[in-house]
Amino acid sequence: MLVLARHGQSEWNLKKLFTGWRDPDLTPLGVEEARNAGRWLKAQGSQFDVAFTSNLKRAQNTCALILEEMGQSGLETIRSEALNERDYGDLAGLNKDDARERWGDAQVHEWRRSYDVPPPGGESLKDTAARVLPYYIQHILPRVMGGERVLVAAHGNSLRALVMVLDGMTTKTIASLEIATGIPLVYHLKADTTVESKLILDKDIDAAD
Numbered sequence: 001m002l003v004l005a006r007h008g009q010s011e012w013n014l015k016k017l018f019t020g021w022r023d024p025d026l027t028p029l030g031v032e033e034a035r036n037a038g039r040w041l042k043a044q045g046s047q048f049d050v051a052f053t054s055n056l057k058r059a060q061n062t063c064a065l066i067l068e069e070m071g072q073s074g075l076e077t078i079r080s081e082a083l084n085e086r087d088y089g090d091l092a093g094l095n096k097d098d099a100r101e102r103w104g105d106a107q108v109h110e111w112r113r114s115y116d117v118p119p120p121g122g123e124s125l126k127d128t129a130a131r132v133l134p135y136y137i138q139h140i141l142p143r144v145m146g147g148e149r150v151l152v153a154a155h156g157n158s159l160r161a162l163v164m165v166l167d168g169m170t171t172k173t174i175a176s177l178e179i180a181t182g183i184p185l186v187y188h189l190k191a192d193t194t195v196e197s198k199l200i201l202d203k204d205i206d207a208a209d
């Protein structure tokens with residue numbers, strides 16, 4: 001089992017600022033989203049053998065809150081900057097609405113969602129994939145294929161890079177993929193490492209207990 005979870009809402013998500021490698025913490029809502037993700041996973045009967053997260057605190061804290069809700073605080077947790085958010089370069093810290101006013105909707109959308117157009121001074125999704133995928137193949141996938149239940153708590157664009165490959169999306173269809181904060185994606189893989197099943201663990205799942 002491989003569970004991908006984007007961090008809960010961050011302070012800069014709330015302020016609509018490009019974040020990238022900057023390191024804001026979760027908002028109170030983000031903390032609640034992370035805890036809910038843990039509750040839903042627990043209600044589903046899931047447990048983990050290892051967790052991976054980035055070098056940024058919004059993902060690390062999301063990881064810790066999920067594990068805490070599952071009664072698994074202290075689980076082996078491996079941090080790597082390979083799982084960090086896309087580096088937003090010169091856009092980091094700018095307001096997304098202000099950026100649209102300055103450069104236009106189409107240009108800003110291209111920087112945010114195209115596959116291979118990098119924001120000024122930053123990484124395209126292709127550049128992000130060039131560090132996320134080797135890390136996935138070398139460090140995460142062997143543990144999933146070894147039968148371990150693996151949590152990856154990371155970021156919108158580092159997870160888009162991974163989901164693109166898992167779901168067999170193209171450089172065009174990836175442009176419309178959005179990953180919501182705090183909604184776990186639960187994958188089971190076949191022996192050939194392709195996807196057997198995918199469940200989006202959202203609020204429709206009954207987690208009353």
Ligand SMILES: O=C(O)[C@@H](CO)OP(=O)(O)O
Nearest residue numbers: 017018019020085112156
């Ligand atoms: O600002 C960021 O780092 C990311 C994720 O919040 O934004 P976007 O959705 O624009 O890629």
